[in-house]
Amino acid sequence: MVTRSAIAPRLTERREIPFLQRRSVRATLHKLLVYPLLLVGTFMMLLPLAWLLSSSLKASGLIFVVPPQWIPNPIVWENYTKVWTMIPFALYTRNTLFITVVAIIGGVSSASICAFGFARLRFPGRDLLFLILLSTMMIPEHVTLIPQYILFRIVGWLDTYLPLTVPTFFGGGAGAIFLLRQFFMNLPLELDDAARIDGCTSFGIFARILLPQARPALGVLAIFSFMGNWNGFFLPLIYLNSPEKYTLSLGINMFKGTQFSAWNLLMAASTMTAIPCIVLYFIAQRYFIQGIVFTGIKG
Amino acid sequence: MQAVAARPGAKRRMSRTERREAIEGFVSISPWVLGFIIFTLAPLLASLYLSFTEYEVVKTPVFVGLANYRRMFFGDRLFWISLKVTATYVFVSIPLGIAIAFAVALLMNQKVKLLGFFRTAFYMPSLVPVVGAAILWIWIFNPEFGLLNTFLANFGIKGPPWLAHSKWALPALIIMSLWGAGSGMLIYLAGLQGIPTDLYEAAEVDGAGAWQRFWRVTVPQMTPVLFYNLIMSIIGSFQVFTAGYIMTGGGPRYATYFYVLYLYQNAFHYFRMGYAAALAWVLALIILFFTILVFRSSSAWVYYEGQLRGRR
Numbered sequence: 204m205v206t207r208s209a210i211a212p213r214l215t216e217r218r219e220i221p222f223l224q225r226r227s228v229r230a231t232l233h234k235l236l237v238y239p240l241l242l243v244g245t246f247m248m249l250l251p252l253a254w255l256l257s258s259s260l261k262a263s264g265l266i267f268v269v270p271p272q273w274i275p276n277p278i279v280w281e282n283y284t285k286v287w288t289m290i291p292f293a294l295y296t297r298n299t300l301f302i303t304v305v306a307i308i309g310g311v312s313s314a315s316i317c318a319f320g321f322a323r324l325r326f327p328g329r330d331l332l333f334l335i336l337l338s339t340m341m342i343p344e345h346v347t348l349i350p351q352y353i354l355f356r357i358v359g360w361l362d363t364y365l366p367l368t369v370p371t372f373f374g375g376g377a378g379a380i381f382l383l384r385q386f387f388m389n390l391p392l393e394l395d396d397a398a399r400i401d402g403c404t405s406f407g408i409f410a411r412i413l414l415p416q417a418r419p420a421l422g423v424l425a426i427f428s429f430m431g432n433w434n435g436f437f438l439p440l441i442y443l444n445s446p447e448k449y450t451l452s453l454g455i456n457m458f459k460g461t462q463f464s465a466w467n468l469l470m471a472a473s474t475m476t477a478i479p480c481i482v483l484y485f486i487a488q489r490y491f492i493q494g495i496v497f498t499g500i501k502g
Numbered sequence: 503m504q505a506v507a508a509r510p511g512a513k514r515r516m517s518r519t520e521r522r523e524a525i526e527g528f529v530s531i532s533p534w535v536l537g538f539i540i541f542t543l544a545p546l547l548a549s550l551y552l553s554f555t556e557y558e559v560v561k562t563p564v565f566v567g568l569a570n571y572r573r574m575f576f577g578d579r580l581f582w583i584s585l586k587v588t589a590t591y592v593f594v595s596i597p598l599g600i601a602i603a604f605a606v607a608l609l610m611n612q613k614v615k616l617l618g619f620f621r622t623a624f625y626m627p628s629l630v631p632v633v634g635a636a637i638l639w640i641w642i643f644n645p646e647f648g649l650l651n652t653f654l655a656n657f658g659i660k661g662p663p664w665l666a667h668s669k670w671a672l673p674a675l676i677i678m679s680l681w682g683a684g685s686g687m688l689i690y691l692a693g694l695q696g697i698p699t700d701l702y703e704a705a706e707v708d709g710a711g712a713w714q715r716f717w718r719v720t721v722p723q724m725t726p727v728l729f730y731n732l733i734m735s736i737i738g739s740f741q742v743f744t745a746g747y748i749m750t751g752g753g754p755r756y757a758t759y760f761y762v763l764y765l766y767q768n769a770f771h772y773f774r775m776g777y778a779a780a781l782a783w784v785l786a787l788i789i790l791f792f793t794i795l796v797f798r799s800s801s802a803w804v805y806y807e808g809q810l811r812g813r814r
Contacts, residue, residue: 237609241606244606244609248627248681250653251649251681252626254642255638267646269646270652270656271652313533313534317531317533319530320526320529324530325523326528332535336534342546343741349769350546350548350549351545353559354540373534405523405530406526406530433631434631434633452631473631473633474634477630484626488622492692495688
């Protein structure tokens with residue numbers, strides 16, 4: 204979006220003229236159309252969430268009542284505590300948190316070093332390598348999955364967290380490097396030159412000058428890495444076998460297999476896995492939106 | 503890597519500082535280069551080789567030539583079924599998803615009050631982790647007590663058994679996928695907000711009505727964003743797995759038997775690694791085919807800044 208606003212040099216007194224709106228009559232008509240549509244849409248998006256919350260607070264007899272009771276009577280908060288005792292919810296949370304934290308550290312640190320090289324240092328073959336990096340984003344992960352699995356099997360890493368964490372230390376993914384590179388490229392080169400004159404090495408420039416400036420971009424990366432790992436299902440499914448090593452995703456899926464009619468408990472468990480993501484969104488809404496927009500538009 | 507080694511010395515010798523910078527450059531990107539070789543390039547070649555073998559993990563791979571591919575195309579009903587299911591999912595859910603996300607973004611771009619509220623409301627579903635969302639939707643699709651059918655009952659409609667019926671299971675998963683349209687909406691909204699206002703002003707001065715402004719300004723300006731999203735959605739949707747795995751297990755009667763689900767079962771249930779590798783390569787080629795198709799078509803419909811040959 205930065206580039207776009209640079210293209211639009213002048214903002215005249217008359218700002219954006221929205222689609223459809225011209226005269227005041229039209230404006231009213233238009234409001235009568237826009238708001239109801241938006242409200243209906245919002246309703247449809249939020250209704251499943253309300254259903255999730257409402258079901259999670261119902262007594263087990265009340266979930267099978269037609270028509271459904273939206274505000275349960277009584278409200279059964281114990282569903283939430285029950286989940287913690289029926290399955291090792293705390294253990295799953297700890298496992299997931301461990302993987303997530305290590306993956307964030309690995310991804311953010313290695314992506315920022317690689318992005319620095321691509322953005323700020325000149326070396327032969329750089330642009331070709333960067334093109335290769337971009338093209339790896341197009342490769343479906345399943346093509347490399349089987350040899351990776353065999354590799355991890357040979358080195359004895361199956362049923363450990365290593366296949367889920369160690370690869371993140373190798374660049375943290377093409378998208379991450381790309382995002383940070385764009386960010387570094389937008390910082391003025393004079394910063395580097397001034398630091399070099401003062402005797403700073405390249406890595407000094409990286410660590411002391413660029414990295415502190417890149418905090419917003421690092422925040423975006425950390426959030427996305429968090430969401431990706433907290434959500435991850437396919438890779439833990441393949442690499443983890445022992446139930447005591449399960450992540451939240453795997454644990455809840457197993458819980459679903461054993462409690463297929465305890466919808467109130469299943470909804471409570473699902474709600475609890477969503478809470479950290481929703482809280483994070485409200486804390487760092489700006490980063491979220493910037494990140495999504497960036498990954499969707501690519502500079 | 504070869505290209506890198508071939509380049510230096512081609513034109514002129516590097517100065518000492520340049521050489522130092524080049525070394526530092528290589529060092530700084532070395533994590534990615536190593537990762538690329540270990541986790542992408544080598545596995546890519548290995549899986550290509552494995553696709554020509556019979557490999558059951560415990561034994562060594564046996565070279566069988568094109569047998570895996572032949573079997574896939576001519577002797578495997580499930581391959582075709584899973585391909586058809588996946589293609590249906592992709593070609594229905596992507597256009598619907600884009601249309602909904604784009605329409606909502608257009609509505610939100612009308613200087614609405616409470617924009618923050620609407621934006622958050624639409625994005626909120628995308629924050630629910632996949633497994634949680636899958637379990638929630640199994641419950642929503644419950645034929646007797648689920649949200650959807652009790653809601654339809656208000657209008658006197660007797661809803662179908664959704665996930666339990668081979669005709670309704672795939673549409674159900676597509677409906678669920680539309681619940682996640684919020685992130686696309688955010689992208690389009692940002693794109694719409696970035697369209698330079700002077701374009702609209704110029705169009706209005708030239709006497710363009712609202713409809714014309716939409717088709718001649720908004721849509722062309724949004725095509726690069728739509729193009730990029732279309733590509734990424736194609737790559738992502740062909741790899742759909744979790745919903746099928748958790749919610750239906752591929753059933754009923756293979757109605758939601760996604761391609762990657764079939765691949766997963768071959769690899770990790772039957773341990774037919776060679777066959778699974780062949781499946782993976784075919785999937786990659788299918789995705790590549792559609793990606794190239796979209797790229798090729800882009801000159802006809804994607805508008806880029808500074809492009810002289812405009813759309814008429």
